[in-house]
Amino acid sequence: xxxxxxxxxxxxxxxxxxxxxxxxxxxxxxxxxxxxxxxxxxxxxxxxxxxxxxxxxxxxxxxxxxxxxxxxxxxxxxxxxxxxxxxxxxxxxxxxxxxxxxxxxxxxxxxxxxxxxxxxxxxxxxxxxxxxxxxxxxxxxxxxxxxxxxxxxxxxxxxxxxxxx
Amino acid sequence: xxxxxxxxxxxxxxxxxxxxxxxxxxxxxxxxxxxxxxxxxxxxxxxxxxxxxxxxxxxxxxxxxxxxxxxxxxxxxxxxxxxxxxxxxxxxxxxxxxxxxxxxxxxxxxxxxxxxxxxxxxxxxxxxxxxxxxxxxxxxxxxxxxxxxxxxxxxxxxxxxxxxxxxxxxxxxxxxxxxxxxxxxxxxxxxxxxxxxxxxxxxxxxxxxxxxxxxxxxxxxxxxxxx
Numbered sequence: 001x002x003x004x005x006x007x008x009x010x011x012x013x014x015x016x017x018x019x020x021x022x023x024x025x026x027x028x029x030x031x032x033x034x035x036x037x038x039x040x041x042x043x044x045x046x047x048x049x050x051x052x053x054x055x056x057x058x059x060x061x062x063x064x065x066x067x068x069x070x071x072x073x074x075x076x077x078x079x080x081x082x083x084x085x086x087x088x089x090x091x092x093x094x095x096x097x098x099x100x101x102x103x104x105x106x107x108x109x110x111x112x113x114x115x116x117x118x119x120x121x122x123x124x125x126x127x128x129x130x131x132x133x134x135x136x137x138x139x140x141x142x143x144x145x146x147x148x149x150x151x152x153x154x155x156x157x158x159x160x161x162x163x164x165x
Numbered sequence: 166x167x168x169x170x171x172x173x174x175x176x177x178x179x180x181x182x183x184x185x186x187x188x189x190x191x192x193x194x195x196x197x198x199x200x201x202x203x204x205x206x207x208x209x210x211x212x213x214x215x216x217x218x219x220x221x222x223x224x225x226x227x228x229x230x231x232x233x234x235x236x237x238x239x240x241x242x243x244x245x246x247x248x249x250x251x252x253x254x255x256x257x258x259x260x261x262x263x264x265x266x267x268x269x270x271x272x273x274x275x276x277x278x279x280x281x282x283x284x285x286x287x288x289x290x291x292x293x294x295x296x297x298x299x300x301x302x303x304x305x306x307x308x309x310x311x312x313x314x315x316x317x318x319x320x321x322x323x324x325x326x327x328x329x330x331x332x333x334x335x336x337x338x339x340x341x342x343x344x345x346x347x348x349x350x351x352x353x354x355x356x357x358x359x360x361x362x363x364x365x366x367x368x369x370x371x372x373x374x375x376x377x378x379x380x381x382x383x384x385x386x387x388x389x390x391x392x
Contacts, residue, residue, distance in 0.1 A: 090277060105246065105278040107294045109309050111228075121287055121327045132290050133278075133321045 035146050037113055037136070038083060045108035046085045046161075050134075051118040052142050053079035060097070061153075062118035062129045067092040067103060074154045076118050082149040083113075085161045095129040104131045115139050223260040225365040231266075231307070232256045233295060233359050235274065239351040241289025244279040254298055255356060265367040266305065272298035274310065282346035286326030289348035295359035306362040313356055320349050 040046040051062050062076040073093075074082045092105040095118060106114055115134040120127040139146075151163050237250040252274045258266035278292035295307040312320040324347025333344060 104280075104290065104292075106292060107277050107310070112309060119325075119327050130287050130327070132288060132325075133292055135321070 035140070035143075040085055040111060040113065043088075043110060044085050045088050045110055045112050045114070046083050047091075047106065047108065047114045047116055048081060048083050048139065049074070049076060049116045049118065049131075050081035050139055050143050050146065051076040051078060053145075060120050060127045060129070062095055062120065062131070064118070064131070065094050065096065067094050071155055074149050074158050076149060077153075079143075079145065079147055080149045081143065081146045082154060082158055082162055084158055093131065095131050097127065097129045100128050102128070102130050104133065106133065117142075222369050223263055223265055223367040225258065225260050225265055225361060225367065227361050227364050228309070229258070229361045231258065231298075231359050231361065233272075233298075233307075233357055235293075235351055235355045235357060236271075236353050238353055239276065239291065239293070240348055241279055241291045241350075242281045242348040243350075244276045244291065246276055246279050248276045248279075249296075250274050250276070250293075252295055252298070252359075260367065263367075263370060265365075266298065266300055270298050270300045272296065272305070272307070282324075282348045286344050286346045288325040288327075288346040291321055291349050291351065293351075293357075295357070305365055307359045308362040309358070309360040311358045313358065320351055320355065 037048065038046075049064055063072045064074055064076065065072050073084060076082070086108045088108050088110045090105055090107050092103060093116070094101050094103040097120075104116060106116070108114065113136070115136055115138070116131055117134040117138065118129060118131045121130050122128070148162060151159050154162060232255040234253045234255050235250060236253050239250060250273070252272050254266055254268055254270045254272075257264050257268040272295070274293055274295045276291070277294050278290060280290040282289035293310050293312075295310040297304045297306050299305070326344055326346045
């Protein structure tokens with residue numbers, strides 16, 4: 001009789017246990033499979049700056065500035081990213097290195113995320129930082145394991161957006 | 166009398182089933198409760214909707230996706246930042262079955278950023294914006310210009326040879342610095358996506374005004390998801 005009762009309980013509990021376990025497994029799979037890009041606050045747009053990992057230029061940072069500003073927004077190490085929340089409209093950025101500097105202007109749109117990739121290219125004496133427009137597809141394809149820039153490498157405004165609270 | 170123990174075990178098993186099923190029943194209960202609450206609560210909102218006059222015109226909501234064509238050759242090498250270029254609406258836009266923006270109307274776009282390909286494999290860059298379309302003397306402002314992407318490739322930049330340049334430098338020395346990147350080129354007729362910037366209200370044609378009461382809310386039939 002005890003065996004019968006035990007078998008009946010297992011049979012009854014099995015579907016419940018399977019149903020309860022399934023969503024958790026799916027959630028883990030999604031969390032592992034895809035990096036979730038935050039949505040910009042209401043009335044704002046945002047730009048995701050990223051730099052892929054790699055050996056070339058790994059020791060050099062890619063410091064991103066607003067054009068004309070003296071203080072950097074943040075500095076991208078190899079394999080790092082940060083998100084800049086901004087008012088909609090055109091905005092120009094520059095990256096500086098020992099030999100040269102590079103600039104990029106984007107049109108930021110409310111509620112949308114744009115992507116900018118930084119690369120370190122060959123120079124005469126040292127590597128040269130280069131920024132260019134990118135896409136979410138390229139970001140996801142080439143930046144498999146994105147890591148956020150350390151808080152101390154960000155300006156106050158950028159830090160508040162990337163490390164809230 | 167001999168069957169009594171069996172009857173007892175059957176009762177026990179059935180009570181176990183009832184116990185196991187109870188959480189599911191309890192979990193299912195909030196549904197009707199929420200439904201009742203929704204049905205009872207929002208009477209003021211419902212009254213507001215009922216009192217509001219029916220829209221006199223046809224509303225084309227902001228951020229409606231549009232398909233446009235670029236009618237000028239552009240490129241990271243040949244274009245200048247700030248240069249304008251003609252655009253054209255490819256697909257007509259219908260609201261509530263009425264064509265509010267016919268295919269073929271023209272407007273203007275602007276080159277936001279253009280940079281030639283450079284040494285060390287740097288790719289050419291081209292960032293464009295769609296500014297407006299014109300129809301019957303009226304400007305429909307646009308936003309959110311996007312090239313139609315094919316895989317990872319985008320017309321926003323040319324061939325990136327930075328990696329080749331870096332490897333060549335590592336293997337063969339400074340010669341890698343002289344490897345150039347590719348420019349991007351946009352030929353006339355290139356298709357792209359844009360969105361309307363503002364809500365746009367259009368007059369309902371006379372024929373549409375005679376439509377019977379209870380006509381459904383305006384529906385934009387051109388809605389497509391942007392990539």
